[in-house]
């Protein structure tokens with residue numbers, strides 16, 4: 037029963053994002069999320085090297101992947117994974133146009149964050165922004181933890197309860213998780229390194245908060 041509900045939700049979300057992909061792509065270009073994510077990541081120690089594998093789970097138009105590139109960390113490959121094939125198409129086009137991004141260091145995958153198509157303990161870093169709002173928190177965090185190596189960092193950028201968050205909830209058809217639930221559930225799989233805010237001058241800060249977590 038639970039699996040059927042999750043499958044229905046998955047199809048609804050996939051269809052929704054396939055339909056709004058172009059408009060969403062345009063909005064993501066003008067809101068400076070890429071720069072905000074890059075600046076935050078740059079300020080952080082993520083313990084990466086030339087062999088590191090990175091996953092952007094629920095990559096959308098690829099903005100967070102591009103922000104990760106801009107931050108300049110060493111790594112071997114980043115996988116941008118999303119449910120929506122139309123968003124993946126947009127992100128592929130964006131990556132191809134982007135001179136910073138080398139095609140051999142990037143892979144795109146269509147998939148569900150509740151059933152990630154990767155072996156246990158694959159990734160050295162996982163980033164996810166505005167995605168867990170579409171799935172049960174425990175199932176999502178458990179599956180992300182599964183594919184991460186012990187000690188790997190999860191940069192989790194959820195929607196925070198806020199006026200802008202409420203408007204986005206309606207427009208984008210998701211449900212914000214209370215932050216105390218995020219802390220409690222995350223604590224089962226991760227050590228909480230800290231939670232951080234984006235500067236209020238940056239649009240991403242109006243609706244998002246950042247948790248940096250370390251896989252137990």
Ligand SMILES: C[S@@+](CC[C@H](N)C(=O)[O-])C[C@H]1O[C@@H](n2cnc3c(N)ncnc32)[C@H](O)[C@@H]1O
Pocket residue numbers: 046049050053064069093094095096097098099100117118119120123147148149150164165166167170171208
């Ligand atoms: C609000 S957008 C955020 C996209 C991107 N992370 C960003 O910050 O620009 C939510 C994204 O989550 C994806 N998504 C929602 N549920 C998902 C699931 N179960 N598995 C994979 N992706 C999912 C949607 O297709 C959409 O691209």
